[in-house]
Amino acid sequence: MKKLLFALALACSLQVAYAQKPDADMQKGVDKALVASKDAKKGAKPATWMNLGKAYWAAYTNPTTSMSTGIDKATFALMNKEKPVSVTNVTIQGANFEKQELSHVNVYFNEAGVLAIVEVTHPSVPGDLLGEAAAAYVKAFELGAKDKDVDPKLQEVVNGYYNDAFTAYQLGDMAKASDLFKGAADWSAVAPCSVRNDDAAYNCAFTALAVKNYDRAMEYYNKCLERGFTSEGNIYAALSECSLAKADTLAAKNYLATGLTQFPDNASILTSLINLYLTTNEDPKKIVELLDEAKKAMPDNASLYYVEGNILAGVKDYEAAQAAYDKALVIDPKYDMAYYGMANIALKKGEDIVDQMNALDVRDYKKYDELSAKLTEVYIGALVPFEQCYNVSTNPDVKAACADFLKRLNFQLRGVDPKYKEAYEKWEAVLNGAQ
Numbered sequence: 001m002k003k004l005l006f007a008l009a010l011a012c013s014l015q016v017a018y019a020q021k022p023d024a025d026m027q028k029g030v031d032k033a034l035v036a037s038k039d040a041k042k043g044a045k046p047a048t049w050m051n052l053g054k055a056y057w058a059a060y061t062n063p064t065t066s067m068s069t070g071i072d073k074a075t076f077a078l079m080n081k082e083k084p085v086s087v088t089n090v091t092i093q094g095a096n097f098e099k100q101e102l103s104h105v106n107v108y109f110n111e112a113g114v115l116a117i118v119e120v121t122h123p124s125v126p127g128d129l130l131g132e133a134a135a136a137y138v139k140a141f142e143l144g145a146k147d148k149d150v151d152p153k154l155q156e157v158v159n160g161y162y163n164d165a166f167t168a169y170q171l172g173d174m175a176k177a178s179d180l181f182k183g184a185a186d187w188s189a190v191a192p193c194s195v196r197n198d199d200a201a202y203n204c205a206f207t208a209l210a211v212k213n214y215d216r217a218m219e220y221y222n223k224c225l226e227r228g229f230t231s232e233g234n235i236y237a238a239l240s241e242c243s244l245a246k247a248d249t250l251a252a253k254n255y256l257a258t259g260l261t262q263f264p265d266n267a268s269i270l271t272s273l274i275n276l277y278l279t280t281n282e283d284p285k286k287i288v289e290l291l292d293e294a295k296k297a298m299p300d301n302a303s304l305y306y307v308e309g310n311i312l313a314g315v316k317d318y319e320a321a322q323a324a325y326d327k328a329l330v331i332d333p334k335y336d337m338a339y340y341g342m343a344n345i346a347l348k349k350g351e352d353i354v355d356q357m358n359a360l361d362v363r364d365y366k367k368y369d370e371l372s373a374k375l376t377e378v379y380i381g382a383l384v385p386f387e388q389c390y391n392v393s394t395n396p397d398v399k400a401a402c403a404d405f406l407k408r409l410n411f412q413l414r415g416v417d418p419k420y421k422e423a424y425e426k427w428e429a430v431l432n433g434a435q
Contacts, residue, residue, distance in 0.1 A: 026124040046145035053136035060129035063104035154193040178207035233263030336393035346382035
């Protein structure tokens with residue numbers, strides 16, 4: 001998958017265990033509460049609908065009652081007398097688990113023998129129990145039930161949806177995960193629920209995109225934008241991806257252009273924009289024009305010129321890219337990424353020279369030597385900006401990247417002058433110290 005699921009964590013402690021009551025009892029409880037809700041007199045009372053919601057909730061939790069994930073296999077066996085139908089070893093997202101199939105649930109123990117995942121396979125009562133419970137609670141509220149009574153019940157339902165969605169995601173069922181995240185997002189936005197689950201809306205869209213449900217992905221990504229959540233601009237790139245899948249190139253460009261002006265440092269947006277322009281045979285330099293409005297609004301934003309430099313470097317207009325990075329440093333002389341961009345120009349020039357060298361006839365020694373000398377000059381030219389970036393940066397990842405490049409460049413240059421061998425040893429020590 002292209003991105004990690006955002007803020008994906010259990011909303012509450014997941015309670016799990018084999019069913020404590022017969023399914024028939026659960027069905028009787030739901031049926032009795034349903035009959036009461038359809039009675040003209042009883043159906044007008046909030047308590048009737050609260051009881052119906054509780055009956056559905058009891059049926060939902062029945063297969064997974066009284067026990068928490070995190071217990072070891074031996075404790076689980078003591079607390080649950082049912083013998084597994086089967087025991088198999090499975091791999092889930094690169095991790096190994098022992099899977100035990102029981103009558104109502106599949107339980108997954110990690111390599112440490114700890115219960116990590118519980119999957120309900122046989123609900124005590126069929127149907128969307130969480131949705132039915134939520135609908136009953138909302139009906140009770142509409143009939144006059146107090147916020148303080150209904151709100152926690154709705155939050156309970158939302159957490160149930162969210163936890164089930166997380167389980168489906170862990171097990172690789174993205175379509176089911178999206179449906180369940182949708183349930184959590186939708187019901188958390190219904191009165192009187194006081195805690196809206198915006199993570200669920202994002203995760204709904206994210207998992208929908210994974211299964212190419214573009215309409216749903218766009219709907220819920222846009223809900224996130226309406227609520228002011230952008231995932232640092234990544235949602236614009238995702239909406240562009242959806243638009244392209246629906247053959248709407250103009251919308252894709254507009255999403256990326258909007259995202260770029262708000263998040264000029266977002267690499268995903270920038271890469272998508274450049275690729276889009278290249279795919280449509282348009283000049284990627286046109287993207288620079290999209291930055292003009294942002295520059296007018298934020299004339300002191302050095303990162304806008306850094307983005308411009310990256311675009312120009314991407315189309316090999318190195319002189320113009322250098323000028324853009326220079327402008328960024330005029331605004332902020334300690335802007336580490338501008339120095340990084342300058343060094344990157346040298347590396348790109350080096351790549352071009354290497355390509356030329358590889359394309360030569362093996363007998364063309366003279367041209368090879370000329371290009372080799374140019375390559376040496378380019379590598380030497382990259383040292384200063386990488387060192388400047390390292391010196392001014394406060395970002396450990398940026399400093400580590402600079403140190404790694406400096407180590408490798410000086411290694412390549414070690415035969416040119418002894419000072420480069422010394423520099424290589426210096427940066428190798430820096431990296432080892434960082435590790």
